[in-house]
Amino acid sequence: MTQHKPDDDPRDAHLLAALRHAPDRDVAPPAQLTAAILDKAQQAVAASSPARGRTWRDGLAAALERLFTRLWQPAPMAAFGTLALATLIGVMWGGQERPDATPSQRPAPVAAPPDEAAAAAGGVLASSPQVLEEARDAAKPEAPMPARAKAAKPAAPAATPRPATAVTRQDAARERETAGNGALPAAPPAESSTAAAESARMATAPMSAHRDAPAKSMADAAPAAARSRGEAAPALGAAAQTVASPLAGARADIDAAVGVDASQVRWQVAAQRLVAHGAAQREWWSALARATEGHWVVVDPPALAATPWLVLVIDGQTRAVLGLQGDAVLWTEPSGRTWRAPITPTQGREWQAAVARW
Amino acid sequence: MTETHEPDDDALMRAFAQGDARAFERLYARHHAALYRFVRRVLGREAGAQADEVFQDTWLRVVHARERWQPQGATFRTWLFTLAHHRAIDRLRQSGREVGLDLVGDDGDNVREPWQPAVDAPAWQAWPAAAAVDTVEDQAFWRAAGQRLLDCLDALPAVQRSAFLLHHEDGLALDDLARALEVGFETAKSRLRYAMVKLRTCMGAYLPAGQDT
Numbered sequence: 362m363t364q365h366k367p368d369d370d371p372r373d374a375h376l377l378a379a380l381r382h383a384p385d386r387d388v389a390p391p392a393q394l395t396a397a398i399l400d401k402a403q404q405a406v407a408a409s410s411p412a413r414g415r416t417w418r419d420g421l422a423a424a425l426e427r428l429f430t431r432l433w434q435p436a437p438m439a440a441f442g443t444l445a446l447a448t449l450i451g452v453m454w455g456g457q458e459r460p461d462a463t464p465s466q467r468p469a470p471v472a473a474p475p476d477e478a479a480a481a482a483g484g485v486l487a488s489s490p491q492v493l494e495e496a497r498d499a500a501k502p503e504a505p506m507p508a509r510a511k512a513a514k515p516a517a518p519a520a521t522p523r524p525a526t527a528v529t530r531q532d533a534a535r536e537r538e539t540a541g542n543g544a545l546p547a548a549p550p551a552e553s554s555t556a557a558a559e560s561a562r563m564a565t566a567p568m569s570a571h572r573d574a575p576a577k578s579m580a581d582a583a584p585a586a587a588r589s590r591g592e593a594a595p596a597l598g599a600a601a602q603t604v605a606s607p608l609a610g611a612r613a614d615i616d617a618a619v620g621v622d623a624s625q626v627r628w629q630v631a632a633q634r635l636v637a638h639g640a641a642q643r644e645w646w647s648a649l650a651r652a653t654e655g656h657w658v659v660v661d662p663p664a665l666a667a668t669p670w671l672v673l674v675i676d677g678q679t680r681a682v683l684g685l686q687g688d689a690v691l692w693t694e695p696s697g698r699t700w701r702a703p704i705t706p707t708q709g710r711e712w713q714a715a716v717a718r719w
Numbered sequence: 720m721t722e723t724h725e726p727d728d729d730a731l732m733r734a735f736a737q738g739d740a741r742a743f744e745r746l747y748a749r750h751h752a753a754l755y756r757f758v759r760r761v762l763g764r765e766a767g768a769q770a771d772e773v774f775q776d777t778w779l780r781v782v783h784a785r786e787r788w789q790p791q792g793a794t795f796r797t798w799l800f801t802l803a804h805h806r807a808i809d810r811l812r813q814s815g816r817e818v819g820l821d822l823v824g825d826d827g828d829n830v831r832e833p834w835q836p837a838v839d840a841p842a843w844q845a846w847p848a849a850a851a852v853d854t855v856e857d858q859a860f861w862r863a864a865g866q867r868l869l870d871c872l873d874a875l876p877a878v879q880r881s882a883f884l885l886h887h888e889d890g891l892a893l894d895d896l897a898r899a900l901e902v903g904f905e906t907a908k909s910r911l912r913y914a915m916v917k918l919r920t921c922m923g924a925y926l927p928a929g930q931d932t
Contacts, residue, residue: 372886372887373887373915373919374849374850375843375846375849375864375922375924376868376887376915376918376919376922377849377887378849378850378861378864379861379864379865379867379868379922380865380868380887380888381861381865382858382861382862382864382865383862383865383866383868383869384862384865384866384869385756385759385760385869386756386865388752388755388756388759389751389752389755390751390755390771390774391771394771394774394775395747395751397775398747398775398778398779399740399743399744399747401778401779401782402735402740402743402744402747402778402782403740405782405783405785406735406738406739406740406743407740409738409786614787617783618783618784622776622780622806622809624805624809625780625802625805627901635901674901675784675787676780676784676787676788676798676802677798677801677802677805677899677901678784678787678788678789678791678798679791680787695789695791
């Protein structure tokens with residue numbers, strides 16, 4: 362099969378001449394229609410940036426968001442957390458006598474030493490005094506300290522394997538209830554490590570919640586299966602940064618496009634076939650979003666072997682390419698940025714079967 | 720010699736996405752006439768009353784999509800006409816009008832390559848040269864031919880009409896045409912082929928010299 366090159370398909374000169382001289386050659390849209398369209402465009406621009414004063418505020422907000430995004434990395438977070446914790450300890454000890462206890466005289470720590478992930482998560486949380494307070498509250502019944510050890514108390518959160526990251530008071534209370542009425546030693550290291558990793562992942566939810574309200578309910582309703590999956594792949598979370606779902610932005614785009622014309626949201630299946638974003642597609646999309654929320658990590662480098670599966674097309678433009686890679690689903694945007702989320706083999710098979718029915 | 724640098728469509732669209740409403744006005748000024756004509760022709764005479772609505776919808780979609788728009792191989796103009804094509808086809812479907820299939824038509828078995836006549840007679844033998852529009856008579860002739868062509872276009876299925884117009888009027892190459900219609904290359908080529916043969920037959924291109932069209 363030979364394909365014509367762009368300049369290999371000549372136009373019929375006679376038909377072209379007839380087109381050029383057709384009576385409707387000079388028709389133009391009514392002036393009122395033109396005015397209405399230009400007005401709409403101006404209104405849209407004005408709505409997105411209504412005033413100059415707001416523009417610099419938007420710029421500041423964007424700059425802060427970039428800063429937080431940059432800081433929201435494990436290493437800066439750990440450094441920042443350590444600094445904040447040191448500052449806090451300094452403030453709390455200010456004006457008090459320095460404890461005379463030497464390290465050999467201090468009581469042995471009651472909690473098991475945390476792993477690195479827990480320490481990093483502890484650093485994150487230590488940036489907030491309120492969270493520290495909650496962490497201390499949560500730690501109190503679990504690790505009652507002798508009166509003499511009070512002087513060393515501020516250091517406890519850093520040495521506690523459950524430094525409470527984004528854990529709320531309710532969570533802490535619930536865990537105390539679960540643990541029983543009596544004072545118990547700290548949880549086994551493996552569990553606390555998992556809990557810390559889970560907490561660290563949950564701690565990202567507030568950032569995504571700004572852009573995607575359903576993320577909150579996702580975090581609230583995190584099923585046990587998802588937790589177990591998180592336990593099964595701790596190395597992934599350690600090697601790559603867990604981020605808010607890239608599907609959130611796509612969902613907003615889909616909603617916006619559907620609001621204008623649902624037929625402009627399409628899925629390209631098997632390289633050629635395009636299907637509209639109908640009921641079956643919405644159901645599948647929701648299942649994908651639910652199952653992968655909170656598990657996306659940026660893949661770097663993005664060049665991973667994956668079976669191209671689906672292409673999301675909005676307004677005739679490729680929004681993202683989905684791929685399957687054994688036990689994971691890959692999401693690649695036109696910029697080349699790629700995310701990966703683990704899935705179970707059963708999910709992969711079910712989704713492939715669902716898409717095959719489109 | 721000073722050269723005024725005119726930003727291309729992509730640059731204007733990016734500027735518009737960043738809040739420059741005047742960039743949109745320039746885009747509109749560049750493409751509104753051709754787009755309006757295209758929409759009217761795709762909708763045909765029967766649905767022509769909806770041309771204004773489809774035209775407006777198309778531009779509003781550009782407005783709404785400005786922030787996520789990215790050039791992806793196709794030009795802004797191709798994307799714009801793609802949007803208009805989809806809107807027009809959707810409108811025809813909603814109004815219950817026949818849109819057409821890619822299947823071979825009644826004359827499908829006789830269809831040859833795009834530039835081969837459907838009958839043995841060579842095309843356009845009875846016609847003046849297409850480039851000769853020098854006299855008032857020539858202009859009148861081609862104006863009448865243009866009206867005839869519009870009538871012939873009305874008789875085509877909408878998808879073939881759209882393929883012909885995007886290819887001939889708006890200069891889309893076949894691969895761009897396939898992308899615009901969201902079909903495969905061969906399908907786009909096939910649609911264009913059927914449109915060409917039907918139009919040429921309808922226009923009397925194959926009538927021997929000396930016969931009236």
